[in-house]
Amino acid sequence: MPDDDPTAAPVSRETALRADCANCFGLCCVALTLTASADFAINKEAGTPCPNLADDFRCGIHTRLRNEGFSGCTVYDCFGAGQKVSQETYAGRDWRSAPDTAQQMFQVFPVMRQLHELLWYLTEALTLPAASRVHPDLQDALAETERLTRLPAGELAELDVSAHRDRTAALLLRAGELERATVPRRAKRSRRGADLIGARLRGADLRGAELRGAYLIAADLRGADLRRAELIGADFRDADLSDADLTGALFLTQAQVNAAKGNAATRLPDSLTRPAHWAGNRSGRA
Incomplete structure (x- = not known):
């Protein structure tokens, strides 16, 4: 086991926090x-x-x-x-x-x-x-x-x-x-833990929205703008993110992306990889 070194370099999401x-x-x-x-x-x-x-x-x-x-x-x-x-x-x-x-x-x-x-x-x-x-x-x-x-x-x-x-x-x-407070004209209504299962949110402006722990299962988010939205713990199972913009989305994980549907036009944070099963997938990151 490695020594408990307080001077150790900070953890890198590109290496230590990716499954090997x-x-x-x-x-x-x-x-x-x-x-x-x-x-x-x-x-x-x-x-x-x-x-x-x-x-x-x-x-x-x-x-x-x-x-x-x-x-x-x-x-x-x-x-x-x-x-x-x-x-x-x-x-x-x-x-x-x-x-x-x-x-x-x-x-x-x-x-x-x-x-x-x-x-x-x-x-x-x-x-x-x-x-x-x-x-x-x-x-x-x-x-x-x-x-x-x-x-x-x-x-x-x-x-x-x-x-x-x-x-x-x-x-x-x-x-x-x-x-989120830095986002102009952000969606101010909190949707923390909201039941948005199957919600029709196509093209919705959700910039800077609080969607922490929201249930977005099978939600239609095609073309939605989710830039700087807080997504920690949000459930995206079978949500359609085709053509959506998640650039800079806060606390989004690979597991959430993998659970959703998307396409080659879905925009993701640089730290995440476009799932192979997405429609019209192009290999590599968004």
């Missing part, structure tokens, strides 16, 4: 529960390997996941927690060759995933110019979160990660408010 399946022991394929649904073709209990997991910890149907009924797998993002647990917390000892680590490793993985998601949000918040007054507090929260990711496995398994999330959420909320 080649250096993971297939943890999302084992540690998580699957429920037969439109997202998963089978029921699977947490701690039980998916039958599609190969001996080398790769997915045996990776290129056919959607066709085989596992679209949920193509949406999931561990924010780099898989390789962190596999290569750092457990120093390369996998749960097959060291079965005594398995139960604890499967407990640690979802905790690490939450911490890495927080690192993603905090790193973004520190790039927001209008949130400069809370940057010192955000930096402290980032350092503390990074420290927690380096805890020994036993301490990670017992960590009250929910309490840490709650403390961090207040800072992220303030950072988002400050940044």
Whole structure:
């Protein structure tokens, strides 16, 4: 395990916070529960390997996941927690060759995933110019979160990660408010946690809108303007983002984008990649 070095370089979203399946022991394929649904073709209990997991910890149907009924797998993002647990917390000892680590490793993985998601949000918040007054507090929260990711496995398994999330959420909320306030003629009505399932929002001006935790499942957002909208925790499953502009959208994640529909004209933040399954997809970023 690496030393707890306070002078270490800040985490990079381009490396440490992106999933590297080649250096993971297939943890999302084992540690998580699957429920037969439109997202998963089978029921699977947490701690039980998916039958599609190969001996080398790769997915045996990776290129056919959607066709085989596992679209949920193509949406999931561990924010780099898989390789962190596999290569750092457990120093390369996998749960097959060291079965005594398995139960604890499967407990640690979802905790690490939450911490890495927080690192993603905090790193973004520190790039927001209008949130400069809370940057010192955000930096402290980032350092503390990074420290927690380096805890020994036993301490990670017992960590009250929910309490840490709650403390961090207040800072992220303030950072988002400050940044959205810079958007001229922004949508001022808060839609935090709003039920917008199937909503007809085609061409809507949602610049600077607060959509934190909103349910946008199957919403029609074709051509909508979501620039600088705060989207942390918003549910975009099957939402149509074709021709929409999400440039500079706040706290948008790859998992949210992967869950939505879109096309080659959908504009995304530079930090995110256009999903391969989107209509008219062009490879590479938006």
